[in-house]
Structure formats: C-alpha cells, structure tokens
Amino acid sequence: MQVSLSWLSTHLDLSSYTLPQLSDLLTFAGVEVEGIEERGVASDKVVVAQIQSFEQHPNADKLSVCQVDDGSGTPRQIVCGAKNFKAGDKVPLALPGAVLPGGFAIKEGKLRGVDSMGMLCSGKELGIGEDTGGLLIMAADSPVGTPFNKLYPADVLFDLEITPNRSDLLSHLGLARELAALTGLPLTGERHHANASTKAEAAAEDQIVIKTAEACPFYTARIIKGVKVGPSPEWLRRRLESIGLRPINSIVDITNYVMMEMGQSLHCFDLDKLSGGIVVRMAAEGEKFLALDGQTYALLTDDLVIADGQRPVAIGGVMGGEETGVTDGTVNVLLESAYFAPSGIRRTSRRLGLSSDSSYRFERGIDPQQVQGGSELATKLILEIAGGSAEDVVQTAGAAPALVGEVTLDENRARRLLGTPDLTGDEIHGILTKLGLTLKSASKDESHWIIPSYRLDLQRSVDLAEEIARVIGLDRVPSRQVAVASPVDAADRTYDFAMGLRQSLASRGFFEAQTLRLIADAQLADSLGGGQGVAVKNPLSEDHTTLRPSIVPGLIATAALNIRQGLHRLRFFELGRVFLTLPKGGSREEERLAVLLSGPVSPTSWHGREPQAADIHELVGQIQNLTRTPLEVRPAKENAANFLLTSELRAGNRVLGWIAQMHPARAREINARHPVYVAELLLSALRQGSAGPTKFEELPRFPGMTRDVAMEVPADLAHAKVAAFFAAQKHPLFVGAEVFDVFADPSGTKMAKDRKSIAWTLTYRSAEKTLETAEVDAAHTAILTALEKSLPATVRR
Amino acid sequence: MLSELDSLKTAALAALEAAQDESALEAVRVNFLGKKGSVTALSQGMKDVPVEQKKEVGAKLNEVRTAITEGIDTKKLALQAAQDAKAVEGIDITLPGRPGAGVGALHPLTQIRDLAIRTLRRMGFALAEGPEIETEWHCFDALNTPADHPARNEKDTFYLPDGRLLRTHTSSVQVRTMEAAKALPIRIIAPGAAYRRDEIDATHLSVFNQLEGLYVNQDVSLGDLKGTLEYFFREIFGVGTAVRFRPHFFPFTEPSFEIDVKLEAKGKDARWIEIAGCGMVDPAVFAEINKARGDNLFDPETTTGFAFGLGLDRLAMIMHGITDIRHLIENDVRFLQQFAA
CATH class of the missing domain: 3.50.40.10 (Phenylalanyl-trna Synthetase, Chain B, domain 3)
Known part of the structure; x- marks a missing residue:
C-alpha cells in the first residue's frame, strides 16, 4: 500500500522522526517497508517564475535565452534547453543555492558564453512526475515568486506491505493510530469517529x-x-x-x-x-x-x-x-x-x-x-x-455486526510463552492500553480487555500475547537454548545413506544435478522404470505438466543443455523423489538415484588425446562399485522407443533398478557425440543391502591356488549363464571364478562368427591346509567336466 | 703366488671399473670368483703352498676375494643408482597431473542443505519427511489456514484432479509429524521440495526447496525460538552475524516473525537480508491435530512450540552470490564445477 507522509501527518506530528527512524518504527511494528520515495523539493529556493520573453542562444541551436520574472521585480536571465513553453507561461525556477532531489545544487554560471542565473525545471527534476519532455508548465493563476513547495508540497511516499491480519492498517488514519500507539504521539486530526452524528x-x-x-x-x-x-x-x-x-x-x-x-x-x-x-x-x-x-x-x-x-x-x-x-x-x-x-x-x-x-x-x-x-x-x-x-x-x-468482544489475558501464560518472566502486569497493561484496548477488570494474573472494533485480529489470549511481543520486541526476550536428545529415525538413516551415495559419485567424477520435478509430457518417453507419473490439473505451462515418474528425463535434458555448451564427456547423477500413479488410484512417492554417463572414460589430457569412449559396461561397473553387492543384469524383453539394451538390475531377489542405452536416434536429437547410458536405482532397495553392521569373516589361513580355463562358446551365450554355472558349483575346494577375457571376431577370420572365446580364472582353497597340486587338478577337472555337460562350451585343454 | 694374486686383484678391479651394466659385472664375477674363475683356480693351489707361507697366502687370498666381492657390490649399487637416475631423466614434473576419472561435485543446494542439517542435528533436531502430494487438510486446514485463504486456489497452488495438491510449503511435515507422534518432545527438521504456481524467472521457481523446523514441548518459549535461530544463523553465516526478528503474520504461528541477517555484499554496505519465517505454534494448530488424533497429546493449555521455515534456494543464492535462481535447475557443468569442494 502506498502511504503519503504528508497525508499521515494530518493525523499526527511525525516531524521529530527521521525517515530511517520511521522506517524502523514501521518495520518493528510488523509493517514491512518495501520502498521509500521522496517527492518534490523541500528547498524554498525553487519558486514560480513567469517567462517574459526568450530568444535563440547565439552559440547553441538547442538552447534558448529566457528573461523571466521571479517575483523580485528584477528580470532574471536563464539559459534553457526545453522547447515546450511560450512567453507568459509560469514555470518552476530553481534559484542559485537551491538543491534539487538527488542532491543537484544550482549555481550561477555561463552556458556557451551566456550568463544563466538559475535553472528552469521539469516535473521530473523536481521529483513530482515523469519526464514529459520539457518544463513543468504550471497553472496560469500560480502566483509568481511563491516557493514551489507551497503549491507542490514535498512529500515522502512509503510502499508498505500490510500483513493480512492487519486490515485496520489499510488507511492513513489506521496507520496513524498505530504509530500514535507506538510512539505515544497524540492523534491530532479528524478521527471520523464511530459515533457518527447523522x-x-x-x-x-x-x-x-x-x-x-x-x-x-x-x-x-x-x-x-x-x-x-x-x-x-x-x-x-x-x-x-x-x-x-x-x-x-x-x-x-x-x-x-x-x-x-x-x-x-x-x-x-x-x-x-x-x-x-x-x-x-x-x-x-x-x-x-x-x-x-x-x-x-x-x-x-x-x-x-x-x-x-x-x-x-x-x-x-x-x-x-x-x-x-x-x-x-x-x-x-x-x-x-x-x-x-x-x-x-x-x-x-x-x-x-x-x-x-x-x-x-x-x-x-x-x-x-x-x-x-x-x-x-x-x-x-x-x-x-x-x-x-x-x-x-x-x-x-x-445492523453493524459485532466482530470483536472481550478477551481475557492469562498474564502468566503470556510471560511463559514469550520467555519474559520479568514482564510486569503494569507493563502489559500499559502496552495494551496504548494500543487502544480498554481494561475492563483485572485480578492477580488475569486481565479482561475490551477490544476496539477495528482490531478484528484480537480474538484470543494468545493474540494479546502477540501484541505484547510485537511492542516489546525480541531484543527484550532473553535468548535460551535447550539441549534435547532426539532418537535417530528412518529419515535420518535414509538421509545419511543418500549423502554417502552422493559423495561417492561426486568423488568418482560425477556432477550432481537437481532438475525440476515437474516435467513436460514430451519428456515422459525418456523415463526409465516403466511407471506412470502424476499429472497436475492446472499446470502453468506445457513444459511442466507432470510430476516425474523417473529422474532420467531430467538428466537427459541436463545432458542436452551441456552438449549445447560443447561438453561431450557427461557424468551426471541426481538423487530425489519420483511420483507414480497407482493402478487403483492414488499415488506413491519414492526416492531414486539416476545416473547418466557418456563419452571418454577419462577427461582428455596431454597423456592421450582421445581416451576410449565409455561403453555400457563402464556404467554397470560404476553401479557395481556403488552397490557393493553382486549385481545381476537381466535384459528386458522389450525396449521403450527411446532406449536400447534396457535391463533390470537385481541383487538376489531385490530389484535395484534399471539400466539402458539411450537409443541412438534419441541421442542424435540432442547431438550427443558418444553413446549415452542411463540407469535409475531405487534408494530403498539399495539401502536394504547395507542394513546393519558388517559381520567380520575370518581371513583364509592357507593360500589359494588358481587355474585358468579358456573355452569356446556360441556367440549368443550370455555371460550371466556361465556365471550362474560357476555360482552353482558346490565343490568343497572351489572358491569362485572370474572372467578375464572375452574374444569374438565378427569378421570370421580368427574364429567363426557365431562363436566366441571366453576365459576364466578359478580359485581353489581349503580352510584346513595348503592344497596339493593334485588335489586342485582333480577339483578343476571335475568342474570343467560339469561345465561341458551343462553349457554348450568346448574347453581348450 | 702373492704377486699373482696382486695382479689378479688389479685386473679384476680394472674389469669392474670398465663394466657398464649388470651382465658385464656378472662376467667379472664369473671370471674371477666363479667355479672356473682365476681367483678360484689360484685358491685351489693353496694345497701346494708351503706351510710357513700358508697363513700369508691365505690372508692375501681372502683380501683379494673380499676386494673383488666388495668391488662388485659397490659397482652394482653405482650402476643401479645411475639407472635410477636415468629413469626420471627428462620428466617435466610441471606438467598437469593425470585427470583420473575427473572431479565431480555436489550440487550447491545439497551442500547448503547439508550444512544446515549438520548444524541443526548438533542442536538435537532429527530429520522428518512427508509426501509432496498432500491433502488440503495437511497443507492448509490443520495449519489454521481458512478455506477461503488466498493461497488456496488454482491460481497459486497446483492441484491434482482428485483434489489433492502439491504442498505449498514443508510446513505440512509439521502436521504429519505431530499426527504420528507418540510422545513429546518433538524436535524435527524437514528439508524438502515445495511447489507454487509461479512463472519461472530470475527469482522464482515453481518447485523450490525449503527447510522446516519444529520444536514442541511443555513451556517452549519465544526465548527458545530466538536463542535457537540466532545460534543457527551465526553457525551458518559466522559468529558475529547480526540477526533480527521482525513481527510478521503467518496463519499457523502466533506471534510470528520474519528473520533478517545483516550481510555484506561485495563492495556494498552491509544490509538486512530476509532469510526465514518463524513463530510460536498457534494453539489452533494443536487443537486441530488433537481433533485428528482423537487425544489431547498437544494440550493447548500446557503445550507450546516453535516452528521455522527457510528457503534453501535463497540461502544458496545469498551464500554464493548467485544472481539468477535458474542456475540452480539448469545444471550447467560450468556452474556446478565452481562448487567442487
């Protein structure tokens, strides 16, 4: 609300307050001062003058030399750049010594060699209006020589934010009433009292x-x-x-x-x-x-x-x-x-x-x-x-409704609420009285108050406590701090777990993104995980229509933005909430982690100009390192339009999330130079794997022995099948196996096109003793025999 | 024999001197000390040495053998040292390091949120959370916001077709927490996203981040609110930071305040910056929660509490001098890597 200080001053005399003081007074009364604008000139040295005659400046096309009557009886010469006047017009004249808004001081001087004894002013120069492209032409009856501020009094304009509970302050009288209460100044103007005499x-x-x-x-x-x-x-x-x-x-x-x-x-x-x-x-x-x-x-x-x-x-x-x-x-x-x-x-x-x-x-x-x-x-x-x-x-x-009545103040409760045990009853009564409340009766720690009809916000004891707090201010309230032990709950654990993931990814070169949860319909096809988002009834624009069912669309947009900036090595993750519409109505919110990866495995540097571009195994490896549990990658039967290689990531019977390559057609749309890989993981599933303290496992006391095996298998035999075979082996000496080479030759020259060669290292160990070579050989042979029986593999011996 | 030994020693040491690598050194060892080496051959002649000379010749033999052995060892070390020195020759250590996997970064909002959370946890606040899709009751009614309040309309708030809405503040988590509480005290903070139907521009996002706090107990006072938040903001902005509380209005607290901190911007005078809203929980909120719970755990006669909320996006902007809030959602790497800690 715009409030004029001169208008306000018709109700109380605020002349003893500076503007910063007034501003503070309002601020600490709960009225936010959003702006203060000074208007007009306070100086008496700006007066009404009449232009008697004018002529072209001898040395400047754009200037005129005016003879004006300033009321002193002696004509005064002023050089002026405006063109919007004629002889006889009354205009404001700033005399030497005047100070205009903004601190501009007027002096006698020469303009292009011609004496100018002051300045003719525009409204804008006097702080009373917008630039109108010339002098302020005043009413014809304006008396020559009169100080300008008698006709256009200087004023200060406050731009105030009145909180919705204080409708009584939405007028000059209302504000004056409040200021009078806070300052103790008397109200001097018309009260327009409730008791109208008509x-x-x-x-x-x-x-x-x-x-x-x-x-x-x-x-x-x-x-x-x-x-x-x-x-x-x-x-x-x-x-x-x-x-x-x-x-x-x-x-x-x-x-x-x-x-x-x-x-x-x-x-x-x-x-x-x-x-x-x-x-x-x-x-x-x-x-x-x-x-x-x-x-x-x-x-x-x-x-x-x-x-x-x-x-x-x-x-x-x-x-x-x-x-x-x-x-x-x-x-x-x-x-x-x-x-x-x-x-x-x-x-x-x-x-x-x-x-x-x-x-x-x-x-x-x-x-x-x-x-x-x-x-x-x-x-x-x-x-x-x-x-x-x-x-x-x-x-x-x-009839006029009675919206306020009487309120009983429990003074002890007010003291406890405010944390001011030393606040006396007299002080409390003084504050409420000056705010216009009338004390009806008071006992030891209780007082009954009649509320003025304009204070619609004062209905309860606590409302009066608020008034007291407002008037005494928080400076008066002693600061206190208590220590409370709070038990850790699920939200704390989830937060710590999520922060751990964030830090782990950041330390491995990934940038954390935070994208808007409201996405466009067009982005939904970029979602991973298959859920349906939650559409908003009244979206603000078609860019933000739906609560995301997946974080991947946001990361793809992030990738696109950075590609536009010329970046092609992309490492992003985001951890946050997704929203899924449930088939039977309603919705579910869950926390997820999404990762996007594209481009060289390491940043380019002088060591090697073009490091190898990451493939999908790079992303699988990153996730493997993050989850620290054996990861099973289970290819999906179908891909959504924007993806290839879509697969489910599992650990045991838990679904951890999904991984995919962005379809090259979609990647071309965002001008990606390298293949783009994405994954989205469920935070709760990740956390399940890390519940409770780790249990220590005794270190092996005897050395293990390894045996390598190379075999030829059909090209389409999934690694997972071989891994599953080894995982199922129960031989007491067999500890585990790891793949160390995969070779295929699509050209068919070194090996048939439909075959590939894979090589594994198998480890054997006994908890009781150091193994003999013969024992290991026997175990190895047994496993290889089983291998050839279970899988279409030819072991190279 | 003695003179032979002397000349062998001289010859061996000369050969050692001439040896330029390990294999030359080994050849010297074999030639002199090996099974068929010349020193070995001479030592086999010991049996023919007259008894009275045996001691002298034996000593000489030992001396020669030791001299050659030590000579070999010394030369070996010298050769190794020369090789080691050669291994680092020509390395320009001033070249940039290998980038490894590169350096990533946490988003500045995450960093600010974590700073706030760590600070408040030290003060005994536990985390709490709630859904972002909320009922009108949790977002408004329970928070003493009348049915015809200006915020409750489709111009300012996102609604779903089923009548639920996207929470306009994290204050709804206050309600969720009090609804589910088993006992007092409650001392929680709830960071989270909130939604307002604002056009996105340099200072507004339609989805933004807040941090809510609530402490409810017997006899919580305005003094607790003041002490807690003064401490918090001084932890965040520095011990000497001036903090002030301006009376304000929120439907769910009474009295209510806005908090300003006095901060210096580069090259400008310190000024008051609005940073948070807070207040004492309005008894009407307790009454509404009790009604929903069907008990009187939050007895308005004895229970009091304070609540506060602050905008994390705004806090990040103030802390880092970020001029356009949209930087926080665009995720331009040139922006993000400035915050790599």
Whole structure:
C-alpha cells in the first residue's frame, strides 16, 4: 500500500522522526517497508517564475535565452534547453543555492558564453512526475515568486506491505493510530469517529432490503441531490495522485479519498439511473453484469450483488456497474456505505479474477463501526466540493455486526510463552492500553480487555500475547537454548545413506544435478522404470505438466543443455523423489538415484588425446562399485522407443533398478557425440543391502591356488549363464571364478562368427591346509567336466 | 703366488671399473670368483703352498676375494643408482597431473542443505519427511489456514484432479509429524521440495526447496525460538552475524516473525537480508491435530512450540552470490564445477 507522509501527518506530528527512524518504527511494528520515495523539493529556493520573453542562444541551436520574472521585480536571465513553453507561461525556477532531489545544487554560471542565473525545471527534476519532455508548465493563476513547495508540497511516499491480519492498517488514519500507539504521539486530526452524528433511520422495504444478511449484514444509503460533478479541487487531486490514484471526478475522487483516509470503501450510484429501491441479494445463476471496467461478468448464485428493481447495479464490495455510475452529468446520487463479509468477497473476486482496492479491504475485513462514519465524511465532502443537499437521515438496513468482544489475558501464560518472566502486569497493561484496548477488570494474573472494533485480529489470549511481543520486541526476550536428545529415525538413516551415495559419485567424477520435478509430457518417453507419473490439473505451462515418474528425463535434458555448451564427456547423477500413479488410484512417492554417463572414460589430457569412449559396461561397473553387492543384469524383453539394451538390475531377489542405452536416434536429437547410458536405482532397495553392521569373516589361513580355463562358446551365450554355472558349483575346494577375457571376431577370420572365446580364472582353497597340486587338478577337472555337460562350451585343454 | 694374486686383484678391479651394466659385472664375477674363475683356480693351489707361507697366502687370498666381492657390490649399487637416475631423466614434473576419472561435485543446494542439517542435528533436531502430494487438510486446514485463504486456489497452488495438491510449503511435515507422534518432545527438521504456481524467472521457481523446523514441548518459549535461530544463523553465516526478528503474520504461528541477517555484499554496505519465517505454534494448530488424533497429546493449555521455515534456494543464492535462481535447475557443468569442494 502506498502511504503519503504528508497525508499521515494530518493525523499526527511525525516531524521529530527521521525517515530511517520511521522506517524502523514501521518495520518493528510488523509493517514491512518495501520502498521509500521522496517527492518534490523541500528547498524554498525553487519558486514560480513567469517567462517574459526568450530568444535563440547565439552559440547553441538547442538552447534558448529566457528573461523571466521571479517575483523580485528584477528580470532574471536563464539559459534553457526545453522547447515546450511560450512567453507568459509560469514555470518552476530553481534559484542559485537551491538543491534539487538527488542532491543537484544550482549555481550561477555561463552556458556557451551566456550568463544563466538559475535553472528552469521539469516535473521530473523536481521529483513530482515523469519526464514529459520539457518544463513543468504550471497553472496560469500560480502566483509568481511563491516557493514551489507551497503549491507542490514535498512529500515522502512509503510502499508498505500490510500483513493480512492487519486490515485496520489499510488507511492513513489506521496507520496513524498505530504509530500514535507506538510512539505515544497524540492523534491530532479528524478521527471520523464511530459515533457518527447523522441520524440513522431504518429504511422502508421498498428503499433498501437485504435478502442475504450473511454476506451483507449492514447496508446504508444517503441521498444527495443537486450536485454538480466536475474536476476535484487541487488538494484532493494531489492527495490521490500522491498515492498513485488517478483523479476521475469529484464524487468518485471523494469516495476514493475516504477509503484511503479511513479504510471505508464506498460506492456512489447515479440516483436517476436506478429504478426502484436497493435490493441486496445473491445473483441469479448466469446473471450478466456490465462492470465499471467495461467487462461483462457472468455471475453465480454465491456472488453478492446490489440490485435495483430490475438488475444488478454493483457486485457488492467489488465493483460498481457501468450503467449506474456517476458521470459528469449526474445530479442526484445515492451514496452506499456497507459492511460486506470477507469470505464472499474473496470467493467472488477470485473466481472472476476481479480485484479492486475495495475488494482488497472487504476481503480482509473492515471495522463495521466505521460504516456510518465513512458515509458521513463522504457526504460532508460532497456537499463542500460538489454542492447539493443531503437528506437529513442516512437510511440503513440490518445492523453493524459485532466482530470483536472481550478477551481475557492469562498474564502468566503470556510471560511463559514469550520467555519474559520479568514482564510486569503494569507493563502489559500499559502496552495494551496504548494500543487502544480498554481494561475492563483485572485480578492477580488475569486481565479482561475490551477490544476496539477495528482490531478484528484480537480474538484470543494468545493474540494479546502477540501484541505484547510485537511492542516489546525480541531484543527484550532473553535468548535460551535447550539441549534435547532426539532418537535417530528412518529419515535420518535414509538421509545419511543418500549423502554417502552422493559423495561417492561426486568423488568418482560425477556432477550432481537437481532438475525440476515437474516435467513436460514430451519428456515422459525418456523415463526409465516403466511407471506412470502424476499429472497436475492446472499446470502453468506445457513444459511442466507432470510430476516425474523417473529422474532420467531430467538428466537427459541436463545432458542436452551441456552438449549445447560443447561438453561431450557427461557424468551426471541426481538423487530425489519420483511420483507414480497407482493402478487403483492414488499415488506413491519414492526416492531414486539416476545416473547418466557418456563419452571418454577419462577427461582428455596431454597423456592421450582421445581416451576410449565409455561403453555400457563402464556404467554397470560404476553401479557395481556403488552397490557393493553382486549385481545381476537381466535384459528386458522389450525396449521403450527411446532406449536400447534396457535391463533390470537385481541383487538376489531385490530389484535395484534399471539400466539402458539411450537409443541412438534419441541421442542424435540432442547431438550427443558418444553413446549415452542411463540407469535409475531405487534408494530403498539399495539401502536394504547395507542394513546393519558388517559381520567380520575370518581371513583364509592357507593360500589359494588358481587355474585358468579358456573355452569356446556360441556367440549368443550370455555371460550371466556361465556365471550362474560357476555360482552353482558346490565343490568343497572351489572358491569362485572370474572372467578375464572375452574374444569374438565378427569378421570370421580368427574364429567363426557365431562363436566366441571366453576365459576364466578359478580359485581353489581349503580352510584346513595348503592344497596339493593334485588335489586342485582333480577339483578343476571335475568342474570343467560339469561345465561341458551343462553349457554348450568346448574347453581348450 | 702373492704377486699373482696382486695382479689378479688389479685386473679384476680394472674389469669392474670398465663394466657398464649388470651382465658385464656378472662376467667379472664369473671370471674371477666363479667355479672356473682365476681367483678360484689360484685358491685351489693353496694345497701346494708351503706351510710357513700358508697363513700369508691365505690372508692375501681372502683380501683379494673380499676386494673383488666388495668391488662388485659397490659397482652394482653405482650402476643401479645411475639407472635410477636415468629413469626420471627428462620428466617435466610441471606438467598437469593425470585427470583420473575427473572431479565431480555436489550440487550447491545439497551442500547448503547439508550444512544446515549438520548444524541443526548438533542442536538435537532429527530429520522428518512427508509426501509432496498432500491433502488440503495437511497443507492448509490443520495449519489454521481458512478455506477461503488466498493461497488456496488454482491460481497459486497446483492441484491434482482428485483434489489433492502439491504442498505449498514443508510446513505440512509439521502436521504429519505431530499426527504420528507418540510422545513429546518433538524436535524435527524437514528439508524438502515445495511447489507454487509461479512463472519461472530470475527469482522464482515453481518447485523450490525449503527447510522446516519444529520444536514442541511443555513451556517452549519465544526465548527458545530466538536463542535457537540466532545460534543457527551465526553457525551458518559466522559468529558475529547480526540477526533480527521482525513481527510478521503467518496463519499457523502466533506471534510470528520474519528473520533478517545483516550481510555484506561485495563492495556494498552491509544490509538486512530476509532469510526465514518463524513463530510460536498457534494453539489452533494443536487443537486441530488433537481433533485428528482423537487425544489431547498437544494440550493447548500446557503445550507450546516453535516452528521455522527457510528457503534453501535463497540461502544458496545469498551464500554464493548467485544472481539468477535458474542456475540452480539448469545444471550447467560450468556452474556446478565452481562448487567442487
């Protein structure tokens, strides 16, 4: 909200406060100061001057030499670069010694050899408006020689953020009231007190009828006849302009002024355009309404309207109608002042996307007791400015609701909550009293308070405690720290496990990515793991429509971005949540780790210009190192469109995740230079393998012996089959086997195309003794015999 | 014989001197000391030496043999040393090291989050978590946010077709934790993603990262809140950091504050930077949790607590002077490798 310091100063004298002090005062009252703007000039040395004559500067095409009357009786010569004036115009003149906004000091001097005894100013140079491309041309009746700041008083504009609980601060009077409470300064201006003196009279049914007291419990109307609508006087226009409101006509300006002065939003109807009395009712389904903003709105049955005998003439508390608004031709007006319930206003304003200064206030809640005061202030100003005569009475329907009452403060509890045992009862009472609360009664540690009608936020004991905290500030509260031992739970263990994985990957050359969990439909085909994501009902753009079912799409986008930057050795991982739609409805969230790998096995360097490009075994190996459990790679029967070599990664009967090569066609789309490999692992499955402390296994006391075996097998015999054979061998001396060579010759010259040669090292050991060669030979022969029986293998002996 | 031995010694030492490699050295050994070597041959002649000369000749023989053996050993060491020196000849140690697998990095957000978590764990907070797809009750109702609150609409919040929503803050984990709690105290932190329907620009992401904290017990006071968070931010930003609490408003805390820390930007005056929101848990939240639990574990008469929340993306930006929040989600390696610790 924009707040003018000079406007505020009509209510209390803040001259003893500097701007930083005022800013701090507001800040620590809970009102955030988002900006401070100084307007106009404080210096008396800027005066109104009249241009008597001017001529072209002898040495400069773009300059004029002006003779001006500054009110002193002696003509003054000024060189000026503007062109938008004529002889006789009144313009602001900065005399030597004046200091303009921004600290620009004016001096006598010569411009291109011609004396210039000051400067003629634009509005922008004086901090009162935008650049209009020339001098500020002032009203013809502006008295020559008058200090400019008498006509355009200097002002300071605060841009304040008022929290939603403090609707009472959404006006200059409201803020002044708060500042008076905090500073102890007296309020000096009009209070527009709740006790309006105008006689109120319940309206006849055919004048005002409220059909929906819940949405509008209180409605008042004042008839004013014979007004003459025109431009507002200078002071009123300036007040509104100072806080960024555009003056329209005197009547509309007055209603806006009253809103910004005391927070009561009003509406004026052209009485002659209304047919019949006012009906406050809910709209009919689909009822059309042409609002002041020129838009037609289709209303629903939970929208509140103000109607006349025939049609809606306003959306209650939100916006008036185009057809019944006040125009320059309006003679008789009906001034509405009412209390509208916040929830209905919020609903309607949100649904229609229609927000106004009025709805902003009603939806946060206004003081019901100010409804008549607002009407009275507006009536007084209309009579003063637009003339006419008001009916003696204000017609009312319903009654102002009592939204606040009495609150009991448990003072000991407040002290405990705030951690201020030394806060005395007197101090507490002093604080609440200066905030406008009235002490009704007090016992030892309990006090009963009457809440002022504008403090809608004070409903409970704790609300009063908050006020005390706000006023004393946290400087007064001693800092305290307790030590609490918290048991480690699942979330802690998961976090530590995940951090371990992250650090392990980072130390092996991988960069951790963090991609958005909301991805585009087009990215879904990049998913690994087969689940379906969760679509959002109201996405903001087609780039972010679905909660990801897989992290891989994000990593592929990351790869694409880095390839565009010229990077082709890609090592990325991301650890985070994915979202899966369950077949029976609902969804599941799970933590996963995804890895992407492409390009040379090591960064290029002077050792070797082109290190070998990684293949899929590189990624399998990286995962193997990460999981530290024997990994089973089980090829899938089918590949999704964007992948090849899709396989399930398993450890025993646990599915750990999936691995695949990005389809070359897809890799070409992102201009990948090398094959791209991806994997996605389930964090919970990885963790299962690492549960509990490791149990120590005795070291072998006797040396093992190894035997190598080379064999020829069909080219399509999977390694896994051979590995499974060895894993199944139960010979008491056999410890295990490892593959150390795989050779195939696709050209068919060294070996048939459909054959390949593989070689394994087998290890034998006994726990009791050092083995004899003969014992090992016997065991080895037994295993090789079994091998040839079980597998289509020819052992080379 | 003595003179023969002397001349053999001279010859052997000359041969050693001339030997340029191991094999030449071995040849010298074989020639002189080997089975058929000349020293060996002479020593076989000992039996013919007269008794009175035996002692002298024997001593001489030993002397010659020792001299040659030592000569061989010394030469061996010298040859080895020369070879060792040659092995490093021409190496330019100023060349760059081998890159190995290269250097990766943790994402700066991970690093900041971990710093915050480690700090808060030292202060006795345990981790907690909750779903990102939430019910309206957990995200809003239980947190004292009225049904017609401005945040609760499709303009600001992502909804699913089934009426659930993407949590707009990690505060919903407060609710999850209190709902499931078996006893007091509760002292948890919950890092996690949250969602708001904001267009992505230099300062906004539609998915961002928060860290939530909650401490509930008997007689938790504003003093505890202040002491805890002052300590936390000084651990993060440095011992001397000024921390201030500005009154603010949140539906689920009363009183509520925003926290600013005073930080110096390079070449600028220190200024207050908004860093977190916090407050004392509103008794209405406890009442709503009790209603859902069907007991009175969070008796609003005796139970109090504080809660706080901070934006981790913002914290990372402030810490590292990152000017555009989008860097945090683009994962450009040129950005990421700046944070390789």
